[in-house]
Amino acid sequence: MTDFSKPTMPGMSRRAVLAGGAALTASLFAPRGLRAQDFPTAAVNTTGLAVTDSTVTIGILHSVTGTMAISETGSVQAEKLAIEQINAMGGVLGRKIQFIQEDGASDWPTFAEKARKLLVNDKVASVMGCWTSASRKAVLPVFEQHNGMLYYPTFYEGLEQSPNVIYTGQEATQQIIAGLDWVNQTKGAKSFYLLGSDYIWPRTSNKIARKHIENFMEGCEVVGEEYYPLGHTQFNSVINKIKLRKPDVIYAIVVGGSNVAFYKQLKAAGIDPTKESPIVLTISVTEDEIRGIGGENVEGSYACMKYFQSLDNPNNIAFVDAFKKMWGADMVIGDVTQAAYLGPWLWKAAVEKAGSFDIDKVREASPGIELPTAPEGYVKIHENHHLWSKTRVGRARADGQYDVVFETADLVEPDPFPEGYQ
Amino acid sequence: MQSDRKTRFLTREEAIYFGLLAAVIFLILPMALDSFRLNLFGKYLSYAFVAIGLVLCWGAGGILSLGQGVFFGLGGYAMAMFLKLEASTPEATAIQSTPGIPDFMDWNQVTALPWWWEPFNSLAFTLVAVVAVPVAFAFIIGVAMFRRRVGGVYFAIITQAIAAILTILIIGQQGFTGGVNGITDLRTLKGWDIRSDEAKEILYFVNAGLLFACLFAAQYVRRSKLGRLLIAMRDQEDRVRFSGYDVASFKVFVFCLGAAFAGIGGAMFTLQVGFMSPTLVGIVPSIEMVIFAAVGGRLSILGAVYGTLLVNWAKTTLSESFPELWLLGLGALFIAVVMFFPNGLAGLWSEQVRPRLRKLFAGRGAGATPPAAPVPANSASAPDRPAAKAAAE
Numbered sequence: 063m064t065d066f067s068k069p070t071m072p073g074m075s076r077r078a079v080l081a082g083g084a085a086l087t088a089s090l091f092a093p094r095g096l097r098a099q100d101f102p103t104a105a106v107n108t109t110g111l112a113v114t115d116s117t118v119t120i121g122i123l124h125s126v127t128g129t130m131a132i133s134e135t136g137s138v139q140a141e142k143l144a145i146e147q148i149n150a151m152g153g154v155l156g157r158k159i160q161f162i163q164e165d166g167a168s169d170w171p172t173f174a175e176k177a178r179k180l181l182v183n184d185k186v187a188s189v190m191g192c193w194t195s196a197s198r199k200a201v202l203p204v205f206e207q208h209n210g211m212l213y214y215p216t217f218y219e220g221l222e223q224s225p226n227v228i229y230t231g232q233e234a235t236q237q238i239i240a241g242l243d244w245v246n247q248t249k250g251a252k253s254f255y256l257l258g259s260d261y262i263w264p265r266t267s268n269k270i271a272r273k274h275i276e277n278f279m280e281g282c283e284v285v286g287e288e289y290y291p292l293g294h295t296q297f298n299s300v301i302n303k304i305k306l307r308k309p310d311v312i313y314a315i316v317v318g319g320s321n322v323a324f325y326k327q328l329k330a331a332g333i334d335p336t337k338e339s340p341i342v343l344t345i346s347v348t349e350d351e352i353r354g355i356g357g358e359n360v361e362g363s364y365a366c367m368k369y370f371q372s373l374d375n376p377n378n379i380a381f382v383d384a385f386k387k388m389w390g391a392d393m394v395i396g397d398v399t400q401a402a403y404l405g406p407w408l409w410k411a412a413v414e415k416a417g418s419f420d421i422d423k424v425r426e427a428s429p430g431i432e433l434p435t436a437p438e439g440y441v442k443i444h445e446n447h448h449l450w451s452k453t454r455v456g457r458a459r460a461d462g463q464y465d466v467v468f469e470t471a472d473l474v475e476p477d478p479f480p481e482g483y484q
Numbered sequence: 485m486q487s488d489r490k491t492r493f494l495t496r497e498e499a500i501y502f503g504l505l506a507a508v509i510f511l512i513l514p515m516a517l518d519s520f521r522l523n524l525f526g527k528y529l530s531y532a533f534v535a536i537g538l539v540l541c542w543g544a545g546g547i548l549s550l551g552q553g554v555f556f557g558l559g560g561y562a563m564a565m566f567l568k569l570e571a572s573t574p575e576a577t578a579i580q581s582t583p584g585i586p587d588f589m590d591w592n593q594v595t596a597l598p599w600w601w602e603p604f605n606s607l608a609f610t611l612v613a614v615v616a617v618p619v620a621f622a623f624i625i626g627v628a629m630f631r632r633r634v635g636g637v638y639f640a641i642i643t644q645a646i647a648a649i650l651t652i653l654i655i656g657q658q659g660f661t662g663g664v665n666g667i668t669d670l671r672t673l674k675g676w677d678i679r680s681d682e683a684k685e686i687l688y689f690v691n692a693g694l695l696f697a698c699l700f701a702a703q704y705v706r707r708s709k710l711g712r713l714l715i716a717m718r719d720q721e722d723r724v725r726f727s728g729y730d731v732a733s734f735k736v737f738v739f740c741l742g743a744a745f746a747g748i749g750g751a752m753f754t755l756q757v758g759f760m761s762p763t764l765v766g767i768v769p770s771i772e773m774v775i776f777a778a779v780g781g782r783l784s785i786l787g788a789v790y791g792t793l794l795v796n797w798a799k800t801t802l803s804e805s806f807p808e809l810w811l812l813g814l815g816a817l818f819i820a821v822v823m824f825f826p827n828g829l830a831g832l833w834s835e836q837v838r839p840r841l842r843k844l845f846a847g848r849g850a851g852a853t854p855p856a857a858p859v860p861a862n863s864a865s866a867p868d869r870p871a872a873k874a875a876a877e
Binding site: 126127163164165167169170175176178179182183194195196199200202204207219221260261262265266269291292479 | 518519520523524527579588591592593652655656658663664665666668669670671679757758759761763764800803804807808810811
């Protein structure tokens with residue numbers, strides 16, 4: 063069965079990109095690509111999905127308007143890039159990918175409506191989409207009812223494992239635990255001040271962080287935990303408390319526009335992240351966010367992610383080049399953008415392993431799928447539909463990029479329902 | 485004869501309009517649309533409840549509320565709480581640390597069902613709450629505002645603030661309300677799967693039936709003495725007060741009625757869409773609902789329904805065809821309506837289309853034009869004229 067996934071072996075996409083034009087690559091790889099006539103449509107599509115002898119249609123469902131558009135645009139771009147590269151290599155089971163893009167408009171009922179449209183009317187073979195947990199929660203019943211397959215890119219709070227979703231971002235433990243251990247072991251940090259925006263992801267993440275600090279890290283303590291509404295811009299009171307309690311680490315899970323106020327006020331109050339007293343550690347600021355906050359305000363703080371644009375490996379260099387070539391040289395690529403890029407590739411690998419577009423067969427084939435070409439390095443789909451990924455810590459530079467200062471030696475196992483952290 | 489025509493529940497012309505709308509909603513849409521699109525129109529129609537309430541409050545009563553989403557949300561949340569409790573059986577939630585409570589409570593370390601959730605185990609209580617909670621809330625707001633003679637722009641701003649406050653409250657209390665995510669994954673109503681296509685069709689017709697009940701109620705109010713007093717209050721509040729009427733009570737009543745309609749709409753929304761979230765409570769949806777009424781014509785209850793359908797349909801179609809540009813198109817539509825048809829679709833009909841149709845038929849009548857015919861047309865639209873002028877100022 064594994065020979066079906068051969069065409070996605072390392073180097074293919076990289077070389078495809080380097081070769082440039084689609085026509086050239088198509089002729090280069092034609093002998094090794096899969097041919098549609100070997101996979102008759104009637105056999106690979108028994109459930110009436112939008113598959114023809116030469117094409118297969120998938121959906122892209124993100125917000126391109128509204129408050130979330132600024133975050134989700136990168137994901138859309140990465141998914142389109144992946145689709146173009148896959149098509150240049152001959153497509154999936156010899157069929158070119160076509161996509162139907164729908165706008166979730168940063169509005170959860172709209173997400174549900176569009177998801178239903180993609181699955182019921184358009185019969186798409188899979189959907190790359192959603193960003194916030196709220197939008198995922200809104201579409202989840204739709205995907206389960208109509209048996210669709212969603213590739214969800216964002217790092218999120220876990221506590222979920224749907225047969226109809228492949229989670230290409232990290233669940234909370236993958237993002238948190240290694241980072242806390244690192245700051246404890248290399249920086250000797252003992253006391254932590256947790257703060258975040260007030261919704262499910264920061265709260266769940268801080269819950270896991272607190273359990274880990276109190277139960278698994280010797281001699282460490284949490285000296286404060288606070289939440290602020292989304293869009294909050296007055297952080298002076300918490301900054302005063304931080305100065306009073308003198309934690310070793312500020313563990314910040316502030317999201318969206320609040321970040322701008324938070325980092326600026328932190329700096330104005332004399333807490334300069336570059337001085338590392340206290341250390342600022344976050345799991346919510348990617349390269350995308352830094353563009354809004356301003357590199358000079360974030361410089362010196364640490365972020366715990368699985369991917370940074372500055373990662374130095376051949377996969378990533380090719381990916382960054384291709385991304386900039388397609389979308390402009392001033393583009394930055396954050397953690398979620400990379401995770402979104404994995405979606406179409408993982409789906410292609412699963413379809414070719416299954417030898418079918420049928421959702422049930424793709425689902426069955428998904429666990430164990432490996433993607434050695436991932437920009438973040440090697441990833442693998444776990445039984446629980448999440449990815450095995452490395453955790454990395456980066457230190458923010460003034461130019462808005464991160465220097466990678468640490469990465470776990472092995473892939474971290476995804477654990478959406480962590481024992482001992484509930 | 486004049487007073488008879490004014491107090492009669494439906495004139496012949498209005499009866500035709502009601503019949504047309506009924507034909508569209510009960511016959512044409514279900515026959516022309518597949519089940520996915522029909523469900524979408526069901527969702528739009530649940531917003532129409534709010535628009536009808538706005539026509540009464542704003543168009544007739546001159547009370548502009550920018551917080552109708554609050555009442556829509558309260559009704560919707562009441563229904564969502566019942567459905568969520570039904571979906572959270574101990575068997576279905578066995579994976580949680582505390583089985584038997586809604587999943588989001590478990591994620592937020594809530595270990596027991598809060599007392600104020602308990603009554604929502606009962607469907608009867610829920611159905612009463614869908615109307616009673618929004619009405620009670622509207623009553624408190626209404627008494628507090630109107631007794632102090634707060635009106636106009638101040639009232640609009642305060643209602644908007646209330647919408648913002650309630651959103652923040654819901655998001656902040658996520659252990660009890662589901663926070664930003666809302667209350668999701670609603671499955672069954674007394675064991676009846678609300679997600680199946682047949683269920684959605686049935687819910688569409690239930691929704692349509694309730695909408696007509698509300699339309700008739702609104703029509704009744706407009707035809708009654710109360711309706712005429714509302715218009716009088718809108719145009720000359722002091723005169724009504726000096727005539728010995730208790731202006732505040734009438735305002736409170738019509739505001740509560742609008743809230744009741746919105747609550748029913750919210751509950752039907754939850755049933756048809758399968759979840760409820762704070763994005764339907766806040767300022768943006770509240771203003772959108774005002775736009776629905778404005779596009780349809782804020783003086784016409786039937787126009788409000790058409791306006792809601794048109795705007796939402798345009799929203800869906802435009803966003804499907806132009807995912808990155810559709811908001812601009814929609815914005816252009818609103819500007820065009822406000823600039824060229826300040827009385828909305830209904831105004832377009834009564835000022836442009838109907839006179840021409842009349843002329844056409846009168847011309848065919850070969851000189852036997854009954855002089856009575858144009859008179860009702862004029863007098864019917866006469867009460868609306870000052871309003872249009874007032875709005876333009």
